Amino acid sequence: MALKSFIEVHPDSHFPIQNLPYGVFKPEPESQPRPGVAIGDYVLDLYEIASAGLFDGPLLKGSDCFHQPTLNKFVAMGRPAWREARATIQKLLSSTEPALRDNANFRGKSLIPVSKVEMLLPTNIGDYTDFFASLHHATNCGIIFRGKENPVPLNWFYLPIAYHGRASSVVISGTGIVRPSGQAYPLGDSPPSFGPSQKLDFELEMAAVVGPGNELGKPVDVNEAADHIFGLVLMNDWSARDIQRWEYVPLGPFLGKSFGTTISPWIVTLEALEPFVCEAPKQDPPPLLYLAEEISRNYDISLQVQIKPAGHDQASVVSNTNFKYLYWTLTQQLAHHTVNGCNLRPGDIFGTGTLSGPEPDSLGCLMEITWNGERPLSLNGATRKFLEDGDEVIFSGFCKGNGYKVGFGTCSGKVLPSIP
Numbered sequence: 452m453a454l455k456s457f458i459e460v461h462p463d464s465h466f467p468i469q470n471l472p473y474g475v476f477k478p479e480p481e482s483q484p485r486p487g488v489a490i491g492d493y494v495l496d497l498y499e500i501a502s503a504g505l506f507d508g509p510l511l512k513g514s515d516c517f518h519q520p521t522l523n524k525f526v527a528m529g530r531p532a533w534r535e536a537r538a539t540i541q542k543l544l545s546s547t548e549p550a551l552r553d554n555a556n557f558r559g560k561s562l563i564p565v566s567k568v569e570m571l572l573p574t575n576i577g578d579y580t581d582f583f584a585s586l587h588h589a590t591n592c593g594i595i596f597r598g599k600e601n602p603v604p605l606n607w608f609y610l611p612i613a614y615h616g617r618a619s620s621v622v623i624s625g626t627g628i629v630r631p632s633g634q635a636y637p638l639g640d641s642p643p644s645f646g647p648s649q650k651l652d653f654e655l656e657m658a659a660v661v662g663p664g665n666e667l668g669k670p671v672d673v674n675e676a677a678d679h680i681f682g683l684v685l686m687n688d689w690s691a692r693d694i695q696r697w698e699y700v701p702l703g704p705f706l707g708k709s710f711g712t713t714i715s716p717w718i719v720t721l722e723a724l725e726p727f728v729c730e731a732p733k734q735d736p737p738p739l740l741y742l743a744e745e746i747s748r749n750y751d752i753s754l755q756v757q758i759k760p761a762g763h764d765q766a767s768v769v770s771n772t773n774f775k776y777l778y779w780t781l782t783q784q785l786a787h788h789t790v791n792g793c794n795l796r797p798g799d800i801f802g803t804g805t806l807s808g809p810e811p812d813s814l815g816c817l818m819e820i821t822w823n824g825e826r827p828l829s830l831n832g833a834t835r836k837f838l839e840d841g842d843e844v845i846f847s848g849f850c851k852g853n854g855y856k857v858g859f860g861t862c863s864g865k866v867l868p869s870i871p
């Protein structure tokens with residue numbers, strides 16, 4: 452029989468007992484931030500569960516990892532501790548387990564409607580890196596930025612290209628994003644202009660949350676890299692295309708991307724995603740040995756982007772795609788990141804890169820969807836080349852199980868006017 456919780460969970464919910472994603476929340480505005488797990492429309496308060504001594508396995512008994520304001524300490528403990536926590540929580544929430552089910556007082560204290568809580572960044576993010584690992588996205592950007600001849604540079608096929616992003620401006624879903632000002636690509640013979648970006652875009656990505664890190668100087672083997680990944684979130688790598696296009700040669704993106712990056716609050720663990728593993732695309736040329744994996748794994752995660760234009764109350768779908776199109780896998784990205792000895796630390800994140808698929812309706816950013824503004828998009832009465840002030844961008848994603856979904860919830864942000 453399928454695993455079931457004593458808590459009523461709608462079949463369309465992203466958070467059934469098969470998921471159990473981790474986040475950090477405040478039950479009341481004045482409370483201390485604490486770790487929680489989403490179940491249906493509730494958050495299970497792990498501070499309370501730990502305080503009641505219910506984490507009684509060998510690794511978590513007596514640990515203060517759930518008495519922390521972030522998940523860094525827990526994710527650093529590694530997969531055996533994650534497995535133990537998952538087993539404990541799954542048992543506690545199951546329909547056959549009386550401990551919480553039959554204790555109204557304790558239930559009231561430890562299960563809080565998600566609508567009542569404030570979600571915070573789940574980890575203290577020391578570093579954030581962003582990859583460029585979708586072949587469809589790389590091809591389209593290459594044509595738009597550099598022309599039709601060889602849109603994808605040769606190095607792209609040999610290594611997962613990335614740039615170092617800015618951890619300080621990673622924000623939680625729901626945070627407003629101020630339109631950045633900067634130098635824009637010069638038109639004709641004129642010098643570059645300065646002002647609010649006229650080509651503000653979103654980028655549909657997912658980000659991996661690093662679990663145990665690696666010591667400086669000690670690379671992680673690609674076949675062991677999965678043990679360093681706690682789970683995944685949705686990520687919007689907001690991008691100012693006019694600023695980016697002018698500044699990115701030769702060192703890569705800088706101010707065109709560092710003004711804000713939004714992540715969703717719930718980290719879905721690799722354990723929860725395990726039933727949705729699928730084969731990654733075939734790599735040709737074959738990767739160098741340090742990137743050659745025994746098993747190459749992607750995940751079948753349906754992803755959707757909606758835009759709710761300023762002044763409208765309805766959002767329109769602008770893209771439907773899937774995580775499975777990712778060319779360089781998460782484990783290859785992690786192995787490559789550490790191959791020179793660079794250390795990753797618990798709670799760091801790395802973005803996959805924009806997740807464009809092969810179809811015209813599966814593109815991951817407006818630059819591709821409107822072809823750099825040449826083909827404006829019609830959104831139920833509103834037209835867009837790029838984002839306007841007041842537009843809200845909403846990502847969602849889920850895996851389809853048999854009678855349930857393992858989902859990520861949403862990752863949203865509204866564009867605020869530039870600061871004069």
Ligand SMILES: O=C(O)/C=C/C(=O)CC(=O)CC(=O)O
Pocket residue numbers: 581582583584585588589592593596654656688690699704803804805
């Ligand atoms: O092709 C380029 O020059 C740059 C493309 C991007 O903006 C991509 C980037 O941030 C990485 C990604 O999201 O795939």
Ligand SMILES: [Ca+2]
Pocket residue numbers: 581582654656688802804805
């Ligand atoms: Ca990006």
Ligand SMILES: [Mg+2]
Pocket residue numbers: 687688689690708709710711712
């Ligand atoms: Mg960004």
